[in-house]
Amino acid sequence: MRAFAVSMGLAGRNLLLVRRVPSVFIPSLVMPLFILVATAGAFHGIGALPEFAGASYLAFTIPMAATMGAGFAGINSGMTLARDLEGGFFDRLQSSPAPRIALIMGPLMAAMARSVFTTTIVFIAGMIGGVWLPGLASTLVIYGFCLLFAAATSCWAIGVALRARTVQAAPIMQLVVFLSVFMSVAYVPVDALHGWLGHVATYNPVTYILTASRSAELTGSIIWSQTWPGLVASAGLLLVLGAWALLPLTRLNDR
Amino acid sequence: MSDQAVETQDLVREYKGGVKAVDGVTLNVESGGIFGFLGPNGAGKSTMVRMLTTLLKPTSGTAIVAGYDVAKHPDKVRRRIGVALQDAAIDPYMTGRELLRLQGVLHGLPRAECRARAESLLERVDLVDAADRRVGTYSGGMRRRLDLALSLVHEPVVLFLDEPTTGLDPVSRVTLWEEVRRLNREHGTTVFLTTQYLEEADQLADRVAIIDGGRIVADGSPSELKAQIGFPMLSVVAADGSTPDDVSRVLATFGEIVPGAVDRGAAVRLPGGSKAMADAVRALDEAGVRFAEVDLTEPSLDDVFLASTGRHLGADDDVSE
Amino acid sequence: MSAAALATRQTAALAWRSIITTLRLPQAWFPALFFPLVLMAIFTASFGGAPGNIPGFPPIRGFLDFAVCGAIVQGVLIAGTTAGAAFATDIEHGFFDRLVASPTSRVSILTGRLGASVALGVVQALLFLSIAAIFGARVEGGFWGVVVVVIIAAIFAAAVGGLGVYLAIRTGSGEAVQGMFPLFLALLFFSSAFFPLDTMTGWYHAVAAVNPISYLVESMRDEVLGGATIWTALTGIGIAAGLAAISITASAITLRRRLRVAS
Numbered sequence: 001m002r003a004f005a006v007s008m009g010l011a012g013r014n015l016l017l018v019r020r021v022p023s024v025f026i027p028s029l030v031m032p033l034f035i036l037v038a039t040a041g042a043f044h045g046i047g048a049l050p051e052f053a054g055a056s057y058l059a060f061t062i063p064m065a066a067t068m069g070a071g072f073a074g075i076n077s078g079m080t081l082a083r084d085l086e087g088g089f090f091d092r093l094q095s096s097p098a099p100r101i102a103l104i105m106g107p108l109m110a111a112m113a114r115s116v117f118t119t120t121i122v123f124i125a126g127m128i129g130g131v132w133l134p135g136l137a138s139t140l141v142i143y144g145f146c147l148l149f150a151a152a153t154s155c156w157a158i159g160v161a162l163r164a165r166t167v168q169a170a171p172i173m174q175l176v177v178f179l180s181v182f183m184s185v186a187y188v189p190v191d192a193l194h195g196w197l198g199h200v201a202t203y204n205p206v207t208y209i210l211t212a213s214r215s216a217e218l219t220g221s222i223i224w225s226q227t228w229p230g231l232v233a234s235a236g237l238l239l240v241l242g243a244w245a246l247l248p249l250t251r252l253n254d255r
Numbered sequence: 256m257s258d259q260a261v262e263t264q265d266l267v268r269e270y271k272g273g274v275k276a277v278d279g280v281t282l283n284v285e286s287g288g289i290f291g292f293l294g295p296n297g298a299g300k301s302t303m304v305r306m307l308t309t310l311l312k313p314t315s316g317t318a319i320v321a322g323y324d325v326a327k328h329p330d331k332v333r334r335r336i337g338v339a340l341q342d343a344a345i346d347p348y349m350t351g352r353e354l355l356r357l358q359g360v361l362h363g364l365p366r367a368e369c370r371a372r373a374e375s376l377l378e379r380v381d382l383v384d385a386a387d388r389r390v391g392t393y394s395g396g397m398r399r400r401l402d403l404a405l406s407l408v409h410e411p412v413v414l415f416l417d418e419p420t421t422g423l424d425p426v427s428r429v430t431l432w433e434e435v436r437r438l439n440r441e442h443g444t445t446v447f448l449t450t451q452y453l454e455e456a457d458q459l460a461d462r463v464a465i466i467d468g469g470r471i472v473a474d475g476s477p478s479e480l481k482a483q484i485g486f487p488m489l490s491v492v493a494a495d496g497s498t499p500d501d502v503s504r505v506l507a508t509f510g511e512i513v514p515g516a517v518d519r520g521a522a523v524r525l526p527g528g529s530k531a532m533a534d535a536v537r538a539l540d541e542a543g544v545r546f547a548e549v550d551l552t553e554p555s556l557d558d559v560f561l562a563s564t565g566r567h568l569g570a571d572d573d574v575s576e
Numbered sequence: 577m578s579a580a581a582l583a584t585r586q587t588a589a590l591a592w593r594s595i596i597t598t599l600r601l602p603q604a605w606f607p608a609l610f611f612p613l614v615l616m617a618i619f620t621a622s623f624g625g626a627p628g629n630i631p632g633f634p635p636i637r638g639f640l641d642f643a644v645c646g647a648i649v650q651g652v653l654i655a656g657t658t659a660g661a662a663f664a665t666d667i668e669h670g671f672f673d674r675l676v677a678s679p680t681s682r683v684s685i686l687t688g689r690l691g692a693s694v695a696l697g698v699v700q701a702l703l704f705l706s707i708a709a710i711f712g713a714r715v716e717g718g719f720w721g722v723v724v725v726v727i728i729a730a731i732f733a734a735a736v737g738g739l740g741v742y743l744a745i746r747t748g749s750g751e752a753v754q755g756m757f758p759l760f761l762a763l764l765f766f767s768s769a770f771f772p773l774d775t776m777t778g779w780y781h782a783v784a785a786v787n788p789i790s791y792l793v794e795s796m797r798d799e800v801l802g803g804a805t806i807w808t809a810l811t812g813i814g815i816a817a818g819l820a821a822i823s824i825t826a827s828a829i830t831l832r833r834r835l836r837v838a839s
Contacts, residue, residue: 002363009360013349020348020389027758034758038765042784045775046623048630088344092405095308095340096361097333179614187622197621253312253329 003099010093010106014080015113028076032069032118036061036125043187051192055218059131062122063142063213064186067206069118070150071177076114077107078157078173085165094252104162104245108154115150119143138216141227145213148234149206153177155241162248180206185214205233259319260286260413260445261307266316268302276302278469279316284447284462286412289439291460291477292449293556299469300449301341304417307447308338321413334362337406337414337444339399341421347391351382351401354390355408362409369408376404380434396427403434407444414438416448420455432459453556465560472563481554488513488558489532491539492520494547501544509535513558515565520546583681590680590688594659595695604662608655608700612647613707619643619770620711632774636801637714644708645725645796646769649789651700652733653764657757659693660740665750676835686831690737690824697733701726716802724809725796731816732792738823745830769793788815 018024040058047057081104084090093103119142123133133139157173164172183200184207185193193201201207212230215223261284268277277299284290294300305311307320309329318325321335345354352373359369377386380400385393390401399419406414416435420428436459438444450456456463457477465473465480473480489509493502503512503521509531516522525531532551539546552558561567598604620640627642628635636642663671675685705715705722715721743753764770766780767789776784784790795812798804 006360006363009357013346013353013357016353017346017348023755030758034762034765037780038762041776041780042765042771043623043775044777044780045630045632045771046626049625051625084346088340089346091310091340091344092338092358093361095310095333095336095338096358097330097363098361182615182618187619188625192622192625194621194624197618253310 003102003105006098006102007105007109010098010102011109011113014077014107014110017080018076018110018114024076024079028069028072028114028118029121031072032065032122033125035068036065036122039065039187040129046188049188049192051189056131058126058129059217060214062126062131063145063217064181064210065125066119066122066142066146067149067210067213068181069122070111070115070146071153071181073114073118073150074111074153074155075157075170075173075177077111077154078159078161079167079170080110081107081158082161082164082167082169085161086167100249100252101246104155104158104249107158108151108245111150111154112147115146116143119146134217134220137222138220141216141222142213145209145230145234148238149209152234152237152241155238155245159241159244159248162245162252180204181210185210205237208233258286260284260321261290261447262319263307264317266303266306266318267314268299268306268311269314275469277306277313280466280469280471282464282471282474284445286445287439287443288461289435289446289448289459291456291463292447292466293451293453293456293463293560294449294466295451298466300451300466301417302469303466304340304415304447304449308336308415309333321411334409335412337409337411339402339406339414339416339419341417345390345398345402345405348389350387350389351377351393351404352386354401355404358405358408364409372408376407380404394427396423396430399423399427399431400434403431407438410442411444413445413447416446418449418451420450420452428455435459453560457556463556465556465563467560467564473559477556480556480559483559483562486510486524486526487554488516488522488552489525489535490517490520490522490548490550490552491535491546492517492548494545497545501542502539502546505539505542505544506535508538513561515567516561520548525551579681583684583687586681586684587687587691590684591691591695594662594689594692597662598655598659598692598696604658605655605696608651608658608696609703611654612651612704615650616640616643616647616704616708623771626771630775633772638712640708640711640713641800642772642797643770644704644713645793645800646764647708648701648704648725648729648796649732649769649793650764651704652697652729652736653760654757655696655700656693656733656736656740657754657760659689659696659737660744661750661753663689663741664744664748664753667744667748668750672834682832682835686738686741686824686828689741690734693733693737693740694730697729698726700733701729713800715800717799717804721799721804724799724804724812728792728796728812728816731813731820735816735820735823738820738827742823742827742830745827745834763787763789767793788819791815792819 018028040061044057047055047060052060081090084093123139127133156176160169160173183197184204185201190198190201190207190211208229212227215226261282263280263282266277266280267275269275280303292300292303302311306313307318307325309325309332313326320332323331323335325332355373355376356369359372364372377383380403382397382401382404385397390398393401403416403419419435420431423431432455435446435448439446448459460477462476463474463480464471475483489506491502491506493499499520506512506521506523510524510526513522513524523535525535536549557567620643624639626633627639705725715725717724740753743756747753766783767787768784769789773781773784773790792812792815795808795815798808
């Protein structure tokens with residue numbers, strides 16, 4: 001209970017910082033928008049392939065842009081933590097009796113909160129482009145997958161921050177999230193993939209997350225056979241990356 | 256709680272590469288006082304504080320702070336200590352009030368109490384007017400005062416201040432000293448303070464330990480330590496025609512020579528006090544030693560440091576922490 | 577030695593210094609190679625089914641042939657931004673003061689930078705074309721096709737290099753120059769650099785249709801895919817040269833103004 005209260009306090013601070021530091025705020029807002037508009041605009045024509053079964057390419061791109069936005073929200077938490085570690089603010093947290101788990105739960109919850117914001121932005125942009133929300137249940141499913149992805153990527157970024165203890169590790173945090181999304185079914189359905197990416201995407205958990213939230217977006221209903229692989233992939237990512245973030249927490253005062 | 260605020264036994268911290276920043280420190284700090292931990296840069300002060308505040312694991316030895324072992328019960332220690340670290344790590348984008356409330360949350364205080372504590376502490380350290388400004392706009396003195404307030408949110412029994420006045424102007428420094436004294440007097444908070452300023456230790460602390468090269472080289476109240484040195488020091492600067500050795504040879508007959516105390520001359524501890532000074536000057540005359548300056552000083556903490564290490568405090572700033 | 581010969585020698589020396597410092601810092605050259613190549617690979621695997629199968633996309637040998645020129649232009653943009661940021665950092669560290677105190681010809685400051693950008697652009701174009709060739713792409717235009725692609729890339733590199741110098745002097749901060757990169761990326765994406773103009777619709781098509789980058793990349797692409805004429809080649813060279821003229825003039829003016837202030 002106390003861990004929760006402290007996590008909330010730290011998450012609140014994290015969100016406050018995002019609002020007050022424009023160099024953090026603007027990219028986290030603009031990036032998912034740019035990905036949505038640039039992808040849907042530049043590759044609009046690809047939607048005519050038979051694998052898309054007549055779906056609008058903008059609607060097809062919305063879940064990917066929302067997922068990328070959630071990934072950015074996660075990375076942001078790691079970057080704030082890295083800055084705290086470098087600048088010494090983390091010492092303050094560490095010398096307080098705050099439960100250790102709260103030190104990573106705070107940034108993680110902030111990332112999830114931000115992902116709600118970025119997902120909403122993407123939905124709004126989609127509506128401006130003429131793609132209406134897919135219905136309440138499906139919309140919630142997409143929000144849910146974005147929340148889970150934000151949690152997973154923030155675990156990844158937090159783990160990097162706790163090990164590297166410097167903001168210079170930010171490119172590593174970003175690169176891995178970027179590649180994990182793009183080396184999946186970011187642009188086309190899995191059947192349309194050619195060569196190496198077909199194999200990589202099959203083993204990439206993000207493929208299943210995108211497929212699940214895309215199915216919700218495009219069909220407007222929740223098709224269980226498309227959804228459960230996404231849930232399993234999210235749970236697996238959270239488990240592995242959660243361990244990755246928690247491990248250094250036990251050795252905080254070793255150096 | 257025991258009457259010892261801090262008790263360490265053979266505390267060692269070894270960094271990678273085998274450098275021992277703290278090398279077997281045994282220390283007892285009684286509750287209720289102000290303890291000054293004095294040493295030059297790189298002597299091991301910060302490493303010591305980081306261990307006592309649970310930020311760093313000791314390589315060996317034990318440390319008991321506020322009644323609990325820092326390695327075994329770090330959480331219980333953290334509830335009882337307040338910490339203000341050297342580089343006042345304060346988030347520049349948050350306001351003073353926000354930071355104080357967050358600190359309350361970190362210590363698990365209920366929301367209403369967080370607010371109330373924040374208000375009373377802002378008042379106490381005289382930051383009410385600046386409370387809603389971002390910390391990035393604060394002056395150095397204001398930051399340190401906020402840092403002090405932050406470390407007091409949960410009314411700690413032991414307060415650790417790591418070089419609280421380094422880089423402050425004299426006025427801000429005195430203000431902070433006043434606050435620390437008041438805290439100790441009115442709330443009975445034990446203060447563990449590190450400093451590289453002799454004056455600070457002398458003014459504030461009722462007990463001082465001197466650390467050098469990771470080891471305690473002297474320990475006691477400032478007056479005790481000075482008394483150990485015992486006698487006032489007579490320094491004589493040689494004039495043209497005489498060498499420091501000439502001076503030293505004559506002075507040695509009056510007491511113990513203090514090595515390295517005077518650049519172009521010599522110094523001696525005078526058991527006979529100021530009376531013996533006249534004798535010493537006469538003896539120099541009779542021996543035909545020419546001298547330019549004669550000075551008699553009461554022992555200071557710098558002399559204590561000099562006597563324990565053979566160096567002046569702050570003489571070797573090249574070793575950074 | 578004549579003034580012109582001296583300026584040439586100093587230009588070469590300063591260009592060489594830029595190239596060496598770029599090569600020695602992996603963070604300076606790695607992104608300019610890695611990102612375009614990875615994106616090219618991902619696009620090729622994702623859009624491999626597009627040529628000939630969707631309206632507006634002609635049947636061609638493979639998507640890689642289509643994608644390689646966009647990758648070259650992207651690489652040149654990244655390299656130019658990084659170089660501009662490095663120059664700005666130089667300025668932050670008192671580069672101008674040192675320069676004003678030296679008898680270096682003022683022109684060679686600029687030409688040195690541009691020379692380095694051009695050299696790196698040529699290397700990038702050849703490298704990307706070779707890598708694409710290894711994975712099955714072919715330049716239909718043959719030797720002269722390659723030459724045209726490299727020439728356009730080189731002139732465009734000078735244009736981006738000039739822009740980098742301009743931004744570096746104007747902002748004086750490496751971070752600020754690097755911060756402009758998303759804008760360049762937008763310029764690139766809102767063009768036909770990665771996908772044919774004819775497949776786009778609505779306002780996006782309108783923007784891409786007036787974006788000079790579209791025609792720059794397309795003229796390079798004509799050399800790779802076939803169907804290039806002297807006119808398509810000249811279009812690309814003309815656009816690159818026009819952009820270079822604008823950015824180099826702007827950078828020369830700011831440089832002169834800045835040096836007058838400094839001295």
